[in-house]
Amino acid sequence: MAPIKNGRVLFNEVPSGLPMFHVGYPVPGRTTVYDVSQTIDLDTVPLNGSVLIKVLVVSIDPYLRGRMRAPEVESYSPPFALHQPLHNHGIGVILRTDSSNPAFEPGTHIYGLLDFAEYFIPSIDRLKRFVALKTLLDNPSILPWSAYVGVAGMPGQTAVYGWRAYADPKPNEVVFVTTAGGPVGSMVIQLAKKAGCKVIASAGSDAKVAFAKSVGADVAFNYKEQDTAEVLKREGPVDIYWEHVGGSTFDAFLGNAANHARVIVCGMITAYNDSTGNGVNMKNLISFLSKRIHLHGFLVGEVGAKHPEYVTEFYAEIPKQLASGELKWAEDVSHGLELAGEAILEVQEGRNTAKKVIVIAKE
Known part of the structure; x- marks a missing residue:
């Protein structure tokens, strides 16, 4: 040839x-x-x-x-x-x-x-x-x-492994999911609903908000059009925060966190391209102490290596659930x-x- x-x-x-x-x-x-x-x-x-x-x-x-x-x-x-x-x-x-x-x-x-x-x-x-x-x-x-x-690869694994390792959900707890229109966020919404939680979801467009609602979010809003802190104050306090964003969104959660809330961090996109450094600035950090908040940062490969059973169960279950429509994507x-x-x-x-x-x- x-x-x-x-x-x-x-x-x-x-x-x-x-x-x-x-x-x-x-x-x-x-x-x-x-x-x-x-x-x-x-x-x-x-x-x-x-x-x-x-x-x-x-x-x-x-x-x-x-x-x-x-x-x-x-x-x-x-x-x-x-x-x-x-x-x-x-x-x-x-x-x-x-x-x-x-x-x-x-x-x-x-x-x-x-x-x-x-x-x-x-x-x-x-x-x-x-x-x-x-x-x-x-x-x-x-x-x-x-x-x-x-959803059947690394992003889906991020959601499943992080939720399983760190969320510790209880029925009726309130979960706040950012970037809810993406593969990680939308999967977390569905995992949280299966656990009996109330889900608040934020996204950056009306189409993504509609998708978040379609996969089960109880409350979904466009953070560009609604104030995140006001939504969380009205619908919270938040027991589990799935963090992709950082900046003012993270700060809004800290101001509306429940006692003993869990924060699961797998991204912080406001820090990637922001020349001001506002993506990492916080005003409500004292909430970590006053509300005894637990912070879990993780890398999906590291969790998968520590828990090989997560990997086996993911491929045995998730693709079939996606194909059948039990999980939406x-x-x-x-x-x-x-x-x-x-x-x-x-x-x-x-x-x-x-x-x-x-x-x-x-x-």
């Missing part, structure tokens, strides 16, 4: 601003660049003990912004390397396997951290961390592949790797309508 184009999305430039706050929105064409300079011969490219992967779909998540930083800036995840492809959770299919590495057969669908590329050959170290979906799922065709990087799909830069910006600005994914190719 003659060499063909291998489109990739490269990390081209650190967004300007204050590095400690990861300040500055990622600009498509500057921060990230869609590059078509590389070609690949699918039949003859050396595998060097690895495999050749055709990438089908990749996930666009808020945390990607934190990896677009200078290498000297420390954080919980490593920075992207300049002029190298971005990578994130994705689904791919194995096209070729080196005869010295029979772990994955051609035709196997895999889940893991895949390059933002049409085709790529992972390092042996990264290959060891990939998971063959057939080892996890009885019937992987019950959902589109895109679902396995959203939505996604915002862009077709074509060249749209990844704009998709990343959409998520940072909250313009995505649901879980954002990039479908790169069909089978």
Whole structure:
């Protein structure tokens, strides 16, 4: 076969601003660049003990912004390397396997951290961390592949693992969920309702508010149009706060928290692009003492490693519940790797309508 184009999305430039706050929105064409300079011969490219992967779909998540930083800036995840492809959770299919590495057969669908590329050959170290979906799922065709990087993948696991590990819900407790239109928030709403809780949900558009209501939120509001503190004062106090936002939203919760409230933190997007630092400023911190609030920050991979039973039960139960309609979900799909830069910006600005994914190719 003659060499063909291998489109990739490269990390081209650190967004300007204050590095400690990861300040500055990622600009498509500057921060990230869609590059078509590389070609690949699918039949003859050396595998060097690895495999050749055709990438089908990749996930666009808020945390990607934190990896677009200078290498000297420390954080919980490593920075992207300049002029190298971005990578994130994705689904791919194995096209070729080196005869010295029979772990994955051609035709196997895999889940893991895949390059933002049409085709790529992972390092042996990264290959060891990939998971063959057939080892996890009885019937992987019950959902589109895109679902396995959203509600049936890392975002869904974030909701399920965090809720199970830290929520400790009791019937009739009040739960406040931010970014309720996304895959994590909408899953938390449904878990909270199954536990018999009252759910208050906030989102940044009327469409997301409507979706939050459709999955069970008792009270849902557009935080751009209603004052969060007033809603929580009227509908609270809040026993469990699922935190994605930070800033004034977190402060509104602190001012309307119940005694012994639990805070579960898996994101804080106001701190990612805010040059003022207001995303991390609080006025009601004394509430942690006066109301004996418990704060739980977590990373989904760390919790999953500590509780492997969570992982087993997730894949045994959640995909089936999604396919049957017992659990509801939505996604915002862009077709074509060249749209990844704009998709990343959409998520940072909250313009995505649901879980954002990039479908790169069909089978």
